[in-house]
Amino acid sequence: MKVLIVYASKYGSTGGVAEAIGEALRERGHGAEAHEAASAPAPGGFDAAVVGSGVYVGSWLKPASRYLEAHAAALSERPVWLFGVGPLGAENPQPAGEPEQAGKLVDSVGARAYVTLTGALDRGRLGLADRLIARAVKAPDGDFRDWAAIRAWAHGIADALDAGAAGATAPAAPAERVRA
Ligand SMILES: Cc1cc2nc3c(=O)[nH]c(=O)nc-3n(C[C@H](O)[C@H](O)[C@H](O)COP(=O)(O)O)c2cc1C
Numbered sequence: 001m002k003v004l005i006v007y008a009s010k011y012g013s014t015g016g017v018a019e020a021i022g023e024a025l026r027e028r029g030h031g032a033e034a035h036e037a038a039s040a041p042a043p044g045g046f047d048a049a050v051v052g053s054g055v056y057v058g059s060w061l062k063p064a065s066r067y068l069e070a071h072a073a074a075l076s077e078r079p080v081w082l083f084g085v086g087p088l089g090a091e092n093p094q095p096a097g098e099p100e101q102a103g104k105l106v107d108s109v110g111a112r113a114y115v116t117l118t119g120a121l122d123r124g125r126l127g128l129a130d131r132l133i134a135r136a137v138k139a140p141d142g143d144f145r146d147w148a149a150i151r152a153w154a155h156g157i158a159d160a161l162d163a164g165a166a167g168a169t170a171p172a173a174p175a176e177r178v179r180a
Pocket residue numbers: 008009010011012013014015053054055056057058059085086087088094095096097098118119120121126129130131133134139
């Protein structure tokens with residue numbers, strides 16, 4: 001199946017997550033391409049979509065939430081999975097580990113699931129305002145992305161796509177919200 005992966009990233013770590021999801025889906029025989037939300041194609045030519053964003057002060061970055069809004073109708077017609085990249089390590093000293101808006105985002109496109117994935121922070125690369133916020137919340141420096149968890153989540157998507165292609169009927173269930 002053709003899967004569109006759309007992401008918004010300020011400092012690149014979410015882009016790396018999106019690429020890893022694409023790689024895992026391609027390993028499973030699906031066509032998958034990752035695009036930055038600001039310049040991503042419409043979902044029309046794809047069988048499924050995965051949309052995610054770096055999380056900043058509890059919210060998705062604008063280009064990702066705008067993409068969901070702009071393409072809500074087309075996204076609602078195909079299977080969609082959402083992910084937020086944010087918490088820095090197990091202790092998660094960030095103001096909000098999971099955006100308040102996650103439920104609304106899921107509802108807006110009838111997403112199958114929303115997952116929160118750990119992120120990365122390189123203080124030396126932050127703009128001044130971001131550096132001040134990071135210092136105020138004592139955000140730790142480091143790359144906390146959990147590649148095994150990212151791959152496992154992507155393989156779950158591949159499983160669902162394979163089951164769908166085989167004609168299996170998924171039980172109607174509320175969107176799953178997990179922290180990987
Ligand atoms: C100013 C600032 C605010 C942040 N706010 C949150 C937050 O509210 N919740 C969270 O889980 N992570 C938060 N983080 C951590 C980022 O989401 C994390 O660094 C993420 O990997 C960034 O993605 P990007 O590199 O794709 O931009 C924040 C980071 C910065 C610099």
